[in-house]
């Protein structure tokens with residue numbers, strides 16, 4: 001008998017047990033469905049800076065991170081095409097091999113200048129930056145102090161680093177200080193410390209106190225790492241984030257939000273950049289950003305510093321909207337920016353209101369656990385400078401109607 005025949009004989013004699021290997025999928029999806037937490041992709045067609053078509057219906061967009069309405073800006077499109085034609089579609093290799101073009105370096109120089117930092121380093125995405133920088137600068141001998149509301153990518157980075165992670169209560173610097181004091185005791189006293197926070201928090205739209213954080217970091221000889229994903233383009237001098245005015249050790253941000261394109265950055269010291277080029281997997285083992293994307297970043301960096309008027313209007317409208325929502329009896333939690341949550345009593349209510357608004361032509365997504373803590377489901381409004389007072393009135397009127405019909409929260 002040859003090998004093939006003996007294989008057929010052996011397998012035909014026994015009936016294989018029913019397959020178990022996909023059971024985890026049914027189990028997880030069932031769990032999410034029963035707790036109103038199952039998510040689905042929506043098919044979106046971008047129309048202009050104000051409207052999107054969602055599942056075939058045209059809606060006023062309150063869900064975009066395109067805060068300065070740059071994603072369709074003519075200069076970004078022009079530079080995107082110009083860079084593509086000049087340098088090609090792809091970067092062809094990682095930065096360390098053959099993918100470090102003049103345009104990568106020029107953008108880093110421009111960025112460092114705008115951020116008032118020694119130097120800058122491009123990353124492919126903010127997610128990739130966070131999950132690869134933290135493991136590069138932290139290890140078993142490190143203590144990471146992380147704000148409880150930090151973005152998932154920061155948690156993931158901390159966990160991949162194998163550091164000991166202490167999560168302090170959101171923006172609670174007394175709690176942070178207690179944890180830092182405790183860490184000065186044996187056996188932690190000689191370990192490296194890193195404090196990690198966002199500058200504008202992505203789900204609550206509030207701000208961290210960088211002045212206090214910097215003082216604490218100095219007092220305890222800790223590295224301060226700040227995620228400026230939602231501040232870049234919108235806050236600080238040149239619109240380049242809050243760390244421009246409160247320099248910190250490491251500041252990262254994304255070009256996928258207010259900069260209207262894609263990609264991410266870190267600003268840091270020259271020595272740190274040299275260290276990361278040698279030790280950060282997210283730089284070493286990945287193809288660098290393609291020229292077209294660099295074109296859009298280059299254009300955005302030209303425009304953003306000049307957009308003072310748009311930035312102040314955006315925050316004025318955000319203030320007005322928060323006030324109107326509060327007058328209607330909604331909680332906007334601790335928001336102090338263009339990101340405005342409307343806290344809902346539960347997942348189902350958040351979904352119901354979101355669907356109700358959608359039927360009125362308004363796109364306001366419901367955000368549910370695990371993106372936010374349980375019992376903190378919400379509608380998340382993110383304003384862009386394309387939205388004018390008249391558009392905000394439509395939203396306020398719709399929410400007022402919903403309140404009347406539903407009898408309140």
Ligand SMILES: *Cc1c(COP(=O)(O)O)cnc(C)c1O
Nearest residue numbers: 125126127151202227229254256
């Ligand atoms: C969006 C976001 C990121 C990820 O940035 P991408 O460039 O979209 O990958 C990281 N941190 C925070 C706080 C974010 O909101």
